Amino acid sequence: MSDPAPDTAAAADPAADKRSNRGGGPASSTSPPSAMAKQSWRDWLNDDAPKSRRQAKLAAWYRAWGELRANPMAMFGFYILVALVLIAWTAPLIAPHDPFDQDLAARLRPPGSAGYLLGSDSLGRDILSRLIYGSRITLYIVALVALLAPVVGLFVGTAAGYLGGWLDVVLMRITDIFLAFPRLILALAFVSALGAGIENAVLAIVLTAWPPYARIARAETLTIRNADYIHAIKLQGASALRIITRHIWPLCISSLVIRVTLDMAGIILTAAGLGFLGLGAQPPSPEWGAMISAGRKFILDHWWVATMPGLAIFTVSLAFNLLGDGLRDVLDPKKNSK
Amino acid sequence: MSAQNEIRLEHLDVWFGSGHARVDAVKDASFTVPRGDSFGLVGESGSGKSTILRAITGLAPSWSGNIAVQGKPLRGKARTKEFYAAVQMVFQDPYASLHPRQTIDHVLSEALHLHSFDRPDERIVQILDDVGLAQSFRFRYPHQLSGGQRQRVAIARALIIEPSILLLDEPTSALDVSVQAEILNLLTDLRAQRGLTFLMVSHDLAVVGHMCSRIAVMNLGAIVEMLNVADMRALKADHPYTRQLLDASVQRRRVG
Numbered sequence: 001m002s003d004p005a006p007d008t009a010a011a012a013d014p015a016a017d018k019r020s021n022r023g024g025g026p027a028s029s030t031s032p033p034s035a036m037a038k039q040s041w042r043d044w045l046n047d048d049a050p051k052s053r054r055q056a057k058l059a060a061w062y063r064a065w066g067e068l069r070a071n072p073m074a075m076f077g078f079y080i081l082v083a084l085v086l087i088a089w090t091a092p093l094i095a096p097h098d099p100f101d102q103d104l105a106a107r108l109r110p111p112g113s114a115g116y117l118l119g120s121d122s123l124g125r126d127i128l129s130r131l132i133y134g135s136r137i138t139l140y141i142v143a144l145v146a147l148l149a150p151v152v153g154l155f156v157g158t159a160a161g162y163l164g165g166w167l168d169v170v171l172m173r174i175t176d177i178f179l180a181f182p183r184l185i186l187a188l189a190f191v192s193a194l195g196a197g198i199e200n201a202v203l204a205i206v207l208t209a210w211p212p213y214a215r216i217a218r219a220e221t222l223t224i225r226n227a228d229y230i231h232a233i234k235l236q237g238a239s240a241l242r243i244i245t246r247h248i249w250p251l252c253i254s255s256l257v258i259r260v261t262l263d264m265a266g267i268i269l270t271a272a273g274l275g276f277l278g279l280g281a282q283p284p285s286p287e288w289g290a291m292i293s294a295g296r297k298f299i300l301d302h303w304w305v306a307t308m309p310g311l312a313i314f315t316v317s318l319a320f321n322l323l324g325d326g327l328r329d330v331l332d333p334k335k336n337s338k
Numbered sequence: 339m340s341a342q343n344e345i346r347l348e349h350l351d352v353w354f355g356s357g358h359a360r361v362d363a364v365k366d367a368s369f370t371v372p373r374g375d376s377f378g379l380v381g382e383s384g385s386g387k388s389t390i391l392r393a394i395t396g397l398a399p400s401w402s403g404n405i406a407v408q409g410k411p412l413r414g415k416a417r418t419k420e421f422y423a424a425v426q427m428v429f430q431d432p433y434a435s436l437h438p439r440q441t442i443d444h445v446l447s448e449a450l451h452l453h454s455f456d457r458p459d460e461r462i463v464q465i466l467d468d469v470g471l472a473q474s475f476r477f478r479y480p481h482q483l484s485g486g487q488r489q490r491v492a493i494a495r496a497l498i499i500e501p502s503i504l505l506l507d508e509p510t511s512a513l514d515v516s517v518q519a520e521i522l523n524l525l526t527d528l529r530a531q532r533g534l535t536f537l538m539v540s541h542d543l544a545v546v547g548h549m550c551s552r553i554a555v556m557n558l559g560a561i562v563e564m565l566n567v568a569d570m571r572a573l574k575a576d577h578p579y580t581r582q583l584l585d586a587s588v589q590r591r592r593v594g
Contacts, residue, residue, distance in 0.1 A: 049474035237422035
């Protein structure tokens with residue numbers, strides 16, 4: 001009778017030790033300040049068994065961010081875009097001149113001359129300041145198009161793909177009609193009908209940009225709609241609207257996000273093209289495409305007037321392409337679904 | 339005590355396509371499943387057994403004949419909210435039946451939300467216990483789980499809204515043998531606890547023999563024979579195809 005008792009006590013002891021260790025662990029890790037706190041924060045995010053909805057969601061984001069960080073080219077693009085946003089935000093603080101301030105005595109100064117780091121244009125305006133303020137317009141156009149076009153495409157594509165039947169036929173033929181026009185020409189037609197200006201240029205770009213998104217969303221939906229997990233939620237009694245918005249959209253969005261970042265370059269170029277043709281932003285406004293257009297007259301003798309905004313467009317387009325490529329690797333839904 | 343029929347099928351035909359491309363998947367199938375019973379549909383792949391489940395749940399494109407669930411006749415592909423509350427299904431492939439971007443918690447709470455259950459947190463904790471999953475799995479994504487764990491989640495999803503009929507479409511065929519036994523025992527226990535009616539599809543006579551009290555043998559879209567599990571165990575079968583199936587199963591058992 002007395003024999004087993006010490007045994008069980010001995011067996012219980014290591015367990016008790018472990019428990020006290022585990023209890024002591026977090027307490028000791030909170031006492032050293034930043035390094036250990038950072039460590040436990042990371043552990044919390046990498047926890048294999050999350051304890052709340054928020055933690056599961058944050059951990060998924062953290063994992064995606066870790067993957068993106070492992071891709072140096074994507075991070076290069078990402079940093080350029082972060083810099084662009086910062087420049088646009090702090091434009092009045094960092095611009096050396098007023099972008100609209102004309103100084104005819106200092107017209108067409110070459111890059112590097114005193115006070116004009118990137119030179120001045122035909123009206124003596126500082127090109128660097130105009131580029132800095134122009135980044136606001138570029139971001140404005142990009143953000144508006146990125147918010148509108150994929151959403152329209154997502155609605156049309158998923159509705160056509162999931163509901164099928166005559167709705168699919170009608171929506172996809174409309175999409176085909178829009179796809180059949182050359183993009184810039186259609187945008188030109190819209191702008192000339194609506195009137196020149198940035199808002200109308202954005203609208204025209206959106207109207208020409210949504211069909212590829214609708215196509216992608218429909219293709220994704222067709223592969224998803226017959227999956228067992230869609231059947232399962234249907235058997236739970238979910239409505240078509242709920243299935244489309246809650247269950248199909250999350251799986252389409254990643255491929256759309258990739259496509260949008262890859263298309264950003266094209267959107268910036270289209271906006272610049274409209275500006276170049278005089279149908280986008282109007283003259284005093286420092287839009288990059290309009291700046292190239294204004295520099296065209298001097299391109300042989302004063303190359304920098306057109307080249308500097310061209311380089312800006314090139315850099316930002318490249319950044320979006322690099323980031324889009326990296327996002328494709330991170331967000332690819334086929335990778336995790338197994 | 340007269341047992342009410344939970345599921346009644348009369349002269350069910352299911353086909354895909356039309357005209358020359360028409361394929362008859364199920365031909366003139368009739369059977370009834372009384373309340374609390376466990377009924378098995380056996381046959382080789384392509385014999386139409388899963389299609390019967392799809393016709394009941396409204397996932398099959400076109401069918402004719404009569405299907406009644408809990409005495410209420412069904413029509414076309416539309417199903418009522420009461421139907422979805424009473425009938426749930428567990429799918430064959432646990433790797434394909436869970437949404438890849440939703441945590442287990444999300445899947446279960448959405449099911450509860452759709453049927454307006456109260457106290458979602460308590461119910462989720464309870465159902466995870468019932469299907470033998472640790473609470474630490476609650477906020478994981480499907481890709482963090484094994485096949486057997488996923489199938490437990492699929493069972494939890496079906497049972498959390500407290501249905502009275504469970505349709506099982508080869509619930510263990512995608513799992514390896516040791517996990518198969520666990521899932522089958524879990525299903526048997528849950529049926530006993532909750533008084534569920536099972537309609538189970540399988541190509542494996544051993545699985546059906548373990549789970550069901552009556553079975554229907556299907557071949558080429560038609561039900562060729564119905565027999566009790568006692569008859570099946572005694573190898574008493576009239577139809578040559580059933581004999582063939584039983585022989586194959588017995589031989590495999592001896593070799594294995």
